[in-house]
Each structure stands twice: as structure tokens, then as C-alpha cells.
Amino acid sequence: MIHFLYFDPGLGAMVVQAVIAAVAGVVLFSKNLMFKIKSLFGFSQDKNEELFDDIDVTDKDIENTENSDR
Amino acid sequence: MTDKIQHSSSFRDPSGYVFTEGNILKRQISPLYFKQYKALKESGFYQKLIKAGLLIPHKEITEDNTGVVIQPEFIPFVTYPYEWSFNQYKEAALLTLKLQKFCLDHCFSLKDATAFNVTFHKGKAIFIDTLSFDFYQDNSPWRAYKQFISHFFGPLVLAHYHGAQSLKLMHSFIDGIPVKLLSSMMPGKTKLSPFLYSNIHLLSKYEDKHSEDYKGEVNHGTLSKGAQQKIIKSLYEYIKRLKLKEASEWGDYYNKTNYTNDAFLQKEKIVNAWVKETEAKTLIDVGGNDGTFVRKIDTELKQALVCDIDNNAVDINYREVKSRKEIYMTPFVQDVLNPSASIGFNNDERFSFKERLQKFSPDITLALAVIHHISLSGNVPFNKSAEFFAAFSNYLIIEFPKREDSWVQRLLNAKSEFKGHFDFYNQENFEGEFMNYFSLEKKETIANSHRIMYLLKSKNAK
Known part of the structure; x- marks a missing residue:
């Protein structure tokens, strides 16, 4: 694999990712739960922070011809 | 052929290099990267990235056994991470995570995550290193994780606590702010946040622990794809919500x-x-x-x-x-x-x-x-x-x-x-x-x- 020639990813950084992923799982789960509870009681998420979209690249993004060769 | 001059910033990655010919910027791809390049091209993945506006468009100029030459779209003025405003920095970080998530969905992975892979063009952040993509190896952790923390996550969290001026630190650390320094610069209360503790303080501890005894024999450990996706997604959500504490001085x-x-x-x-x-x-x-x-x-x-x-x-x-x-x-x-x-x-x-x-x-x-x-x-x-x-x-x-x-x-x-x-x-x-x-x-x-x-x-x- 070519990337082994390239740079040192840090052994500690590779090993620790298992712990970080576990924490991330809990964080995401609880955020999700809070969101559900909030919407259950009618608190809508604030829509102000719409400067950035979601992580997923949607089909719409890809079909978006605006970005190709202009 | 006119003079071919290798770009002085392009030598770290053996997959290829950037050069100028005449006045045009081109990228040479070495045979070492052929397998990846072909897969990225033939699967239509490059095209998807370009169409989604995530990766700088390029066209293939020549192709033979010794190398492939591509020509990326011209960017009139390249800005660097230490010249970005807080939200520009955020956009660059989110773009990198978005790319990694999309890569994982298509069985690729970003092999590096330096902030210099991103610049601003036509009003938004765009990824400019066409050769940063590699195949995803089953159950392997993200090799670029530490780089992401020291190039993106760390500087942004520092900016949150100490003001946007701290983003200028990247001028001194071309390979990102060292994790140990990051950890020492964080306010004590960040140790109480499981998310910040694990991504910064614990990372720094593990790096410290393993820096001495590394003989290349210790196993890198495994991480399922789902687990890696959780890391990526949690970083994305956190960064997306991150704000500066300082009020605008000159805003009005x-x-x-x-x-x-x-x-x-x-x-x-x-x-x-x-x-x-x-x-x-x-x-x-x-x-x-x-x-x-x-x-x-x-x-x-x-x-x-x-x-x-x-x-x-x-x-x-x-x-x-x-x-x-x-x-x-x-x-x-x-x-x-x-x-x-x-x-x-x-x-x-x-x-x-x-x-x-x-x-x-x-x-x-x-x-x-x-x-x-x-x-x-x-x-x-x-x-x-x-x-x-x-x-x-x-x-x-x-x-x-x-x-x-x-x-x-x-x-x-x-x-x-x-x-x-x-x-x-x-x-x-x-x-x-x-x-x-x-x-x-x-x-x-x-x-x-x-x-x-x-x-x-x-x-x-x-």
C-alpha cells in the first residue's frame, strides 16, 4: 500500500481510535435521543445555523451541474 | 515540450507531483498510483466528487506506462489555512470530513487530511489534492485521523476558546499543531467533556505512550467501518456547531x-x-x-x-x-x-x-x-x-x-x-x-x- 511510504499516522492515534469511536457512538446516540425528546415536546431545532449542510453527499449534489466546468 | 518545472510544494507524496509547463499547472501521476487512479476514474468516483463540487475538476492530458498527466482547473489565487476566517476554516474541515464519509461509502479513504489540501475557489472550499484518495482497507483505522485533529479540529477548538487569532498558529506548524501542544493549550474544563477528552487529551496521551516503544511491531489495531463513520460523523456534528466566543470587534x-x-x-x-x-x-x-x-x-x-x-x-x-x-x-x-x-x-x-x-x-x-x-x-x-x-x-x-x-x-x-x-x-x-x-x-x-x-x-x- 502506497500510503505506508508517505507519512507516519502515529501509532497511538491508530490505537486510540477504538476508544474515540466508542465515545462518539455514545455522543451521537445521546444527541439523537435529546433531539427526539425535544421534538416530542415541541421544541424545534434552531434553523439559524444553516451556513453548512449535512455530512451526506446527496444525489441532488451530484446532479448539480452548476459545479461542472464553468 | 516546454520546460517542465516541478512545483516546489509538491514532493511529500510519492503518488505524483505537481509541475508547471509553460504557465499551466499540471499533475504527474506515477505508476505507484495507477491502480488507485484507474479505480477512481473508472468507477466514476472522481466524476461524482467533481460534480458535487467537492474536488477541483481536472482533465487527463496524456497517459502511458511511465505516467499519467492531468490538468486541474486553474485557481487564480490560493489562500492558506492561516489566512482563513473562522467559518472558512470550519467549511474546509467539514469538507474534509464529508469527503472521508463519502469515500468510505464507496470503499475509498482519504490517505491524508492536511488543511493545505483545501483552498477557496469560486466562493467555496474545494479539495485540491486529486491524489489523496486510496482504497479503504477493511477494519483499518483512519490513517489521517491524527492529521485531521492537528490540522483542523485542534485549531478550531483553540479558536473557540482563545479567539480566531489562534488559527494563525498554523503558520508556524506546517504539519498541524502537535497534539501534545493542543492538549496543553486547552482549558482544564475540556477534560470533563468526553468528546474533547477523547479526541484531544486521550489522543495526546496515546501518542506520547506509543512514541517511545515503536519498533514497527505493534499492531495498529482494528476499527470497523461503522465505528470509523461514527468518529467522522461526531466530528462533523461538533464542528458544525462550533462558534467563536469573542464578539465581533469590527463587525459594525x-x-x-x-x-x-x-x-x-x-x-x-x-x-x-x-x-x-x-x-x-x-x-x-x-x-x-x-x-x-x-x-x-x-x-x-x-x-x-x-x-x-x-x-x-x-x-x-x-x-x-x-x-x-x-x-x-x-x-x-x-x-x-x-x-x-x-x-x-x-x-x-x-x-x-x-x-x-x-x-x-x-x-x-x-x-x-x-x-x-x-x-x-x-x-x-x-x-x-x-x-x-x-x-x-x-x-x-x-x-x-x-x-x-x-x-x-x-x-x-x-x-x-x-x-x-x-x-x-x-x-x-x-x-x-x-x-x-x-x-x-x-x-x-x-x-x-x-x-x-x-x-x-x-x-x-x-
């Missing part, structure tokens, strides 16, 4: 100026008319705040660079660019009194502001309400500032606030007993020194103010 600058509304409009009109007259298509506004004056120009500009010392003003401009979907304006942070230097190996990897600006060579430069700051805050004599402004563009629109101006008075008063050393600051000396480098095209006084506008043509003009 134009409400604080000593301009009357009429004077402001007159200034706008003058700038607009003169830009039109010079038929300028490219421009830099040095001290452009939130881009107000550039936006008032009604001739079509191909590219406008708007820089300012204040990260918040640049951030406001950046939000404007995004909401108006402007593709010609590039806002960035720059301190004219201490512009970005050339850094990296042989001082050649990242170019100085001056080098990039001379190459970009804008048709016209705007220097509105900056000369008194340069002269009186920076103590720069007029002959030096004239030399600076004459070095990169043909025309200069400069606004000179006279001694009587209230801002000038304020700056002079701050000098207290040394006020006498700044007697040179007057219209006569300004004109005298600037006319050594420029010829006077136009001059107009702004009514009801102590300010004069000049349109100057550089004596080195091409």
Missing part, C-alpha cells in the same frame, strides 16, 4: 466611521467610476473589511481578492459571499504589516503573500482608509508604502485621510510625547513620495471630510 465598522452618509456614497461612486475607467478585471482590496466597496462596483470583475486584518470582518464577508453565491470574490485574512511568509522546506512549500500577489498581479489595488494605519500604527514611511503598492498592480486607488481627520488624530494622540516624530504625515509628503513610484491620474476630495481619493498609475505598469 461602517457604523463607527467618521463618514457622513453622503461622503460614503461619494467614495463609493468614485471607486466605481475609476475601476470602470481603468477597465480593471482583477482587483485586490487591501483592508477591504466586509467587502462593502467591492460589492458596489458595477462593472464585471473576474476575480476580486478582499483581505483584512480582522478575522471577524473577513468572516462577515465570507457569509455574504455564501449567501449571495458570489463566485468572483475571495475573502481572506491578511495583515499588511506582517503578511504571510513563505514557509516549509527550502522556504518554498507555501508561498508568501507577496509572491502570490505578484503572480496574480491584479489590474487594480484598492487601499481605502488604510494608509494612516500603515503609516501611524505601523510606523511605515511613505516611500516604503509606495514601494509596496507599486510592486504588484498597474493602478492604485488610495484614500488619504489628512492630519485633521478624526481617525488620524486618534492615532496621533496615541503616540503621546512621540507625536512630533510623525510630522511627516501630511498630504505634501504623501504626494511627494508616492509620485516617485506612481503618476497621478485623478484626484478628488471627499466633501465634508478630511479625506482625498487618488487614482495612481504605477511607473512600472506593464
